[in-house]
Amino acid sequence: MELLLALAVGTLFAVGVYMILARSLLRVILGLSLLTHSVHLLLLTMSGLKAGAPPLLGGQAESYVDPLPQALILTSIVISFGVTSLYLVLAYKTYKKLGTDDTEQLRGEADE
Amino acid sequence: MLHAIVLLPFLLAAALPLLGKLLRGVHPGWIALAAPALMLLFFLTRLAEISDGGAITAAARWIPSLGINLELKLDGLGMLFALLIAGIGVLVVLYSIFYLDHRKEAAARFYVCLLLFMGAMLGVVLSDHLIVLYGFWELTSITSFLLIAFWHQREASLAGAMKSLLITAFGGLSMLAGFLLLGLAGGSWRISELAGSLDALKSSPLLVPAMLLIALGVFTKSAQFPFHIWLPDAMEAPTPVSAYLHSATMVKAGLYLAARLLPVFAGEAVWFVLLTVSGLATLLYGSFRAVKQTDLKSLLAYSTISQLGLVLTLLGLASAYPPGAEAKLAAYGSAAAAAALLHLANHAAFKGALFMAAGIVDHETGTRDIRHLGGLMRLMPVTFAVSLAASLSMAGVPPFGGFISKELFFGSALAAIRSGGWSAAAVLIPIVAWTASAFTFLYSAVFVWRTFGGSGSTEREKQPHEASPGLLLPPLLLAGAALLLGVMPGLITSGVLQPALAAVYPGAPESYAKVSLWHGWTPELLMTFGVFAAGALLFLAAPKLPLLHRAARTPFSWNGLYSGGLKGLDRASGKLTSLYLTGSMRHYAGYVVLFFIVALSAAVWLSGGFRISLHGMAPVTIYEGIAVGALIASALAVPFAQSRMMAILLTGTVGYLVVLFFVLFRAPDLALTQMIVETVSVALFLLCFYHLPALKKERTAVKTKVINGIIAAASGIVVTVLALGAFSGRSFPSIAEYYLKNSYELAGGKNVVNVILVDFRGFDTMLEIVVLGIASYAIYGLIRLKWPHEAAAEG
Numbered sequence: 001m002e003l004l005l006a007l008a009v010g011t012l013f014a015v016g017v018y019m020i021l022a023r024s025l026l027r028v029i030l031g032l033s034l035l036t037h038s039v040h041l042l043l044l045t046m047s048g049l050k051a052g053a054p055p056l057l058g059g060q061a062e063s064y065v066d067p068l069p070q071a072l073i074l075t076s077i078v079i080s081f082g083v084t085s086l087y088l089v090l091a092y093k094t095y096k097k098l099g100t101d102d103t104e105q106l107r108g109e110a111d112e
Numbered sequence: 113m114l115h116a117i118v119l120l121p122f123l124l125a126a127a128l129p130l131l132g133k134l135l136r137g138v139h140p141g142w143i144a145l146a147a148p149a150l151m152l153l154f155f156l157t158r159l160a161e162i163s164d165g166g167a168i169t170a171a172a173r174w175i176p177s178l179g180i181n182l183e184l185k186l187d188g189l190g191m192l193f194a195l196l197i198a199g200i201g202v203l204v205v206l207y208s209i210f211y212l213d214h215r216k217e218a219a220a221r222f223y224v225c226l227l228l229f230m231g232a233m234l235g236v237v238l239s240d241h242l243i244v245l246y247g248f249w250e251l252t253s254i255t256s257f258l259l260i261a262f263w264h265q266r267e268a269s270l271a272g273a274m275k276s277l278l279i280t281a282f283g284g285l286s287m288l289a290g291f292l293l294l295g296l297a298g299g300s301w302r303i304s305e306l307a308g309s310l311d312a313l314k315s316s317p318l319l320v321p322a323m324l325l326i327a328l329g330v331f332t333k334s335a336q337f338p339f340h341i342w343l344p345d346a347m348e349a350p351t352p353v354s355a356y357l358h359s360a361t362m363v364k365a366g367l368y369l370a371a372r373l374l375p376v377f378a379g380e381a382v383w384f385v386l387l388t389v390s391g392l393a394t395l396l397y398g399s400f401r402a403v404k405q406t407d408l409k410s411l412l413a414y415s416t417i418s419q420l421g422l423v424l425t426l427l428g429l430a431s432a433y434p435p436g437a438e439a440k441l442a443a444y445g446s447a448a449a450a451a452a453l454l455h456l457a458n459h460a461a462f463k464g465a466l467f468m469a470a471g472i473v474d475h476e477t478g479t480r481d482i483r484h485l486g487g488l489m490r491l492m493p494v495t496f497a498v499s500l501a502a503s504l505s506m507a508g509v510p511p512f513g514g515f516i517s518k519e520l521f522f523g524s525a526l527a528a529i530r531s532g533g534w535s536a537a538a539v540l541i542p543i544v545a546w547t548a549s550a551f552t553f554l555y556s557a558v559f560v561w562r563t564f565g566g567s568g569s570t571e572r573e574k575q576p577h578e579a580s581p582g583l584l585l586p587p588l589l590l591a592g593a594a595l596l597l598g599v600m601p602g603l604i605t606s607g608v609l610q611p612a613l614a615a616v617y618p619g620a621p622e623s624y625a626k627v628s629l630w631h632g633w634t635p636e637l638l639m640t641f642g643v644f645a646a647g648a649l650l651f652l653a654a655p656k657l658p659l660l661h662r663a664a665r666t667p668f669s670w671n672g673l674y675s676g677g678l679k680g681l682d683r684a685s686g687k688l689t690s691l692y693l694t695g696s697m698r699h700y701a702g703y704v705v706l707f708f709i710v711a712l713s714a715a716v717w718l719s720g721g722f723r724i725s726l727h728g729m730a731p732v733t734i735y736e737g738i739a740v741g742a743l744i745a746s747a748l749a750v751p752f753a754q755s756r757m758m759a760i761l762l763t764g765t766v767g768y769l770v771v772l773f774f775v776l777f778r779a780p781d782l783a784l785t786q787m788i789v790e791t792v793s794v795a796l797f798l799l800c801f802y803h804l805p806a807l808k809k810e811r812t813a814v815k816t817k818v819i820n821g822i823i824a825a826a827s828g829i830v831v832t833v834l835a836l837g838a839f840s841g842r843s844f845p846s847i848a849e850y851y852l853k854n855s856y857e858l859a860g861g862k863n864v865v866n867v868i869l870v871d872f873r874g875f876d877t878m879l880e881i882v883v884l885g886i887a888s889y890a891i892y893g894l895i896r897l898k899w900p901h902e903a904a905a906e907g
Contacts, residue, residue, distance in 0.1 A: 001730040004740045005773075006835040008747075012766070014828025015747045020701050021820040026756060026800075028697075030763045033793065034747065037770050040786075042831070044777060046838045047846065049730040054778040055864035057856055066848040067864040070779045074869060075880050077782070081789045082887035088800050089891045095803065107695035 005045045012038035025091040025101040029084065036080040043069045043076075114170040114184040117154050118238060121147040121231035125224045132220040141209035144223035147230060148201030155194050162191045163607045165614065169240065179301060185240035188611025192453060193237035193368055195608065196460050200360045201230050203586035207468055208352035210582040211475065222262060222350070229255035233361050237368055242291040242301045245369075249287070249333075252362050253280040259357060260349040272345035275674070279342045283332025287369075290325030293318040298376075307375040307618075320382055326373065327386045334366025336424060337394040338670045340417045347409040351471030354409060359416050359463035364456060367420065370427045371452065371616045378445070378617075379434030387428030392544045394421025399551035403558065408470040408480040411559055412463065415506065418548060419459045422521060425545070426452035429524050433531075435619045444527040446620030450613050451520030457604060458505060458513040458597055465502040465590035466559070469495050472579045472587070473563060482562040489564040492578050496564045498591040505594040507556035507647065508549060508640060513597025515640070521545060522636040546639055553647025558654065702823060709826050712834065729839075736776055743769040756801060764794040781865045 012034050019031025047069040053061030055070065095101045124147045132140040158168060167187040174182045186194065205226070212219050232255055235248030254277075261273035297316035298306040306313065313319055330336070335343040346358050357363070370387060377383040398418030405411035426448045433445030472495050473488065474480045489496050501512065508518035525542040578584070596603060613620050692703070746765040753759035767790035774783035851864050851872060861867040869877050 001732045001736060002839050003729060003836065004732060004737065006832050006839070008740050008743050009835050010828040010832030011744045012747050013831040014824040015750055017705050017827045018751055018820055018824035020705075021698050021823065022751075023698065027759065030750065030759055030797075033763060034750065034766060037766055038831070041770065041773065042835050044773070044779070045835050048839065049777055051730060052778065054780050055852065056780070057852070057862035057864065064848075064852055064864070065778045066846050067851055067868055068846065068848050070782055070865045071868040071873060071876075073779075073782055074785055074865065075876050077785050077789055078880050079883050081793065082884045084793060085796055086887045086890055086894075088796055089894050092800050092803050093894050103697045106697070 001049050002045055005041060005049065009038050009042045009045060012041065023102050023104050025094065025103060028103070029087045029091060032087065033080070033084055036076070036084075040073050040076060043073050113154075114168060114186060114238060115172055115182065117151055118184065118231060118235050120150060121227040121234070125227035125231070128224050128227065129220050139209050139214045140220045140223050141205055141212070141214070144227055145202065145205045145209075147227055148198050148205055151194070151198035151230075151234065152202055155191065155198055158186065159191065159195075159607060162186065162188055162611050165611060174244075180243050181241065182244055183241040183302060184238045185304060186238055187615045188608070188613070189368070189371060189453075189615040190237050192457065192608050192612040193364070194234060196364075196457070197230065197233050197237065197361050200356060200460060200464050200590075203464065203468075203589060204352045204356040207355070207471075207583060207586040208350070210580055211352055211471060212350065218262075222259075225255050225258045225262070226353070226356070229259065229357065229362070233365065236365050240303050242295055242303060245303070246284070246288050246291055249329075249365065250281070250284050252365060253277060253284055253333075256280070256346070256357050256362055259353045260346045262350055262353065263348070266348065268345075269348040272342070272348040276342040276346045278678075279332050279339055283329045283339065286325045286332075287329025290322045290327075290329065293322035293325065294376075297322060303372060303376075306373075310376070313376065314380075319380070323377060323380060323383050323386065326369070327383070327390075330366035330370050330387075330424075331390055332366070333369075334363050334420045334424065335394075335417050336366070336390045336421060337397050337417075338673075340394060340398065341670050341674055343417055344410050344413040347407070347413050351409070351467060351474065354412075355464050355467035355471070358413065359467055360460040363416060363420055364423075364460070367423050367427065367452075367456065370424060371449070374427060374431050374449065374616050375435060375618055378431045379437075380431070384428055384432045387424050387431060388541070389428075391421045391423070391425030391428050392541065394418065395425060395548045396421075396544050396551075399548040399555065402555040403551055405555075406482055408473065408482060408485075408559070408563065409467070411482075411555060412466055412470060415466075415552070415555060416459075416463060418552065419455070419463070419506075422545075422548070423452050423455055423459070425541075426455065426521060426524055429528060429541075430617060432528075435617055441531060442619065443621070444524070444531050446613065446617045447520065447527065448524040449617040449620065450609065451517060451524050453609055453612050453616065454513075454520060454597075454601075454605075455517035457609075458517045458594065461590050461593040461597060462502040462505040462512075462514060465498055465587045465594060466506070468583075468587035468590070469499040469502065472583055475583070476577065476579055482558070485563045486566040487564070492564070494578055494584050494588065496560075498584075498587045499560055499564065501591040502587075502594055503556040503560045505598065507553040508643065511595070511598045513594050513601070515598055516601055518549060518643075519634075519636045519640060522549075522639045523634070526635060542639070546643060549640075549643040550646040550650065553643055554650045554654075557647065557651045561651075702820075705823055705827050709823070709830050712830050716833065716837070739769060739772050739776065743773075760794065760797045760801065763797075764790060767793065779865075781863070 016031045016035035016038055019027050019034060022028060022031070047066045050063075050065070052063040052065045053059050055064045055067035057064075091101060094106070098106065100106065124144065128140060128143060131143050132138075135143070161168065165188075167185055169183070169185045171184070172182040174180055205223075208222070208226075212222060214220075229252060232248045232251035236245060236252060239245035239248060257273045257277040260276055261269045263269045294306065294313075295301045297318040298309050298313045300306055300309060332339040343358060343363065347354055349358070395418050398414045398416075398421055402411050402414035402418060405414060430445045430449035430452060433441040435442060435445070437445065470480060472492070473485065476492065476495075477485065477488070479485065505512035505514035508514045522542065522545060525545040528538045528541045692699075743766060746762050746769065750759055750762045750766070753762055767786065771783050771786045771790065774780075774786055851868055855861055855864045855867045859867045859871040861871070
């Protein structure tokens, strides 16, 4: 299973990177959220996907899955959500002010 | 006491602007004069003690933890230089009082820089600590830079100052590296201790690099070929500065260092070759170029270069024989060292006088161009007498001091052959010495004759007349010294030269510093007569010489190399920078990802500890298989989406599939959060969607797309490999057991993830709340706040 998931992580990462290298700001932001997904899955994969009960102690199970990466991912989800929404508003504002969302046209002046 | 005397010029420099304001009518030079005068007084009172072979040392704590202390030592060599600095300092300050009009020029600034330089130079010659010496050394470079650019409204002054700073600072930094190596090899920073640890030093592999680097410092500071190019350009400085810094003191700092380290490096073939070859090349080149100059100060600058080469050659010859060598060789060595020191004193006297005379001529006629000068003999008899005396000393004519030192120079050059043991190349040394001396005679004659002889031009800006006595006194004294050094060399040989020689060449017999004007019929004397004859012939043929020089002129020049190199460096670095700093975000993102790929794959490759084991993997169920397939498929579809709606929805799909994975892998809290966040994100995207432009088809060249694709694919592969590697290489169990065991007992919660978030690792959560808060404030600000001009536009 980890092999399959590792492939999925790699694919997500590759697509994310490809989108970041695009010209449109919207694509870049979408690429960033794909990268985030990839990293979250990577965290999960790295901790092992062995079967076990969810880390809720009420169930009296034999074994539980590792709760620590879940806590880390939860923190990360929230942070990346904050960052993504800021990016979106920034892209919106950039387009309003400068009239373009093409990163090539957002280049600085030649003599900067 | 030594510290006080080194500190004195610095303190006076600090106080000078204030004192100058208090005593408004007084020329600040009179105040500044106190420093060199007190210095001279101090050194003269200590002369007897040093002459008896004593030395005065003083140490003050500076950075004891690094072994760096302000250790000063006044021995014979230091005394010789200190007397030069203080003595000529007095004369130069006196001269500049009459040279600079303090009502028209920023005289206070001039004296502040000059005093700082004086203190720095004194520090250089009195330091016994390599690092302290370096500190003062750089201070001389900086103050020299300030003094050359004294008339900072002139383009040429700025260019000259820049050039001298770049070259001397380059040499200074090399020298610092050399000092560090030397200190490491010798095990001490103290120069006086280095000579005592010669055995450790000579066997150290650091010795040769140290010598090469220190030699760079010597060559750049003392304007040796091909680093000489800064000195002629430094002639843009006021003439007192040229007389003081660029003839008598600063340019001799390199020679001082070579002399100071002679006991350490003597006997090292590398050091001998470096000094001698560079000295001879500079001697010949400088004397040849001096003949071509039409500007008085340029002529003197090249003459200085040449004479510095002469002294360096002598120091090189002295270093060929270590002080402990057999008597005959040690005699040659100490004779060369004595000649170097004597010529050092001679040169300071006559070159100072010549610069001051040139300054007077400039002052009185308004030009320094010898093509417009001439016939000043009767108009300015005293200046003429000074110039004549100093030039005769420079040319090596008896009874002036230059004659004696030139005789000694020829003697040492001949000794290079007599001592044997060297290759046939030693024959070149007297030949070069003789040729350069002939040129020296020639340019000395040119200097005097073209300035004062002949009829002279009639169209002059000013009607020249003799300068004021105050302006004439310092050069007169220096010219008198040049004569006295020839007639009565005993004045300085026993008192100053002998202890200096003892410091440079330990164990030198007393007699080697004893010289006199007449020492019998020797080959040296015949060589000198030959120099006079050849020089006179060349001078008579001078009208035809410019043609000869023009024919010899090549398109190549060291100045061209310097300025071309500087320009090329500028252009190349500009090109290089614009090559990668494109301003395109995509390029920068590409660099980051490429670095990521290269660094990680190299680390994986090189460490060799990478292995993938499929052991311990969870089994694949059909649902999971389908979910992974869907995830990969929807992710791959994102870049191909042609409308923004499609792209947003596909990304949303990926997000919801991730939720599914969280469900499958038993992470209910994650699934919940991801679900909400994904929904809100998609909603946000859709909100922005209305305001954002339609997703244009990427107008990117296929080539770029392919490159981006390759970069992306490579990064994906690296991440896949890393994910597998991280999973397979796990070597110790998780700390999860602790949380699972203690969640209820210690924290009273059964949802372990939540307990970790708010109890075990509550700080993470607190800061993540801060992140959200900041993000929301930033978003609010972006949307609501307006730039002042926007608000104004809206009324």
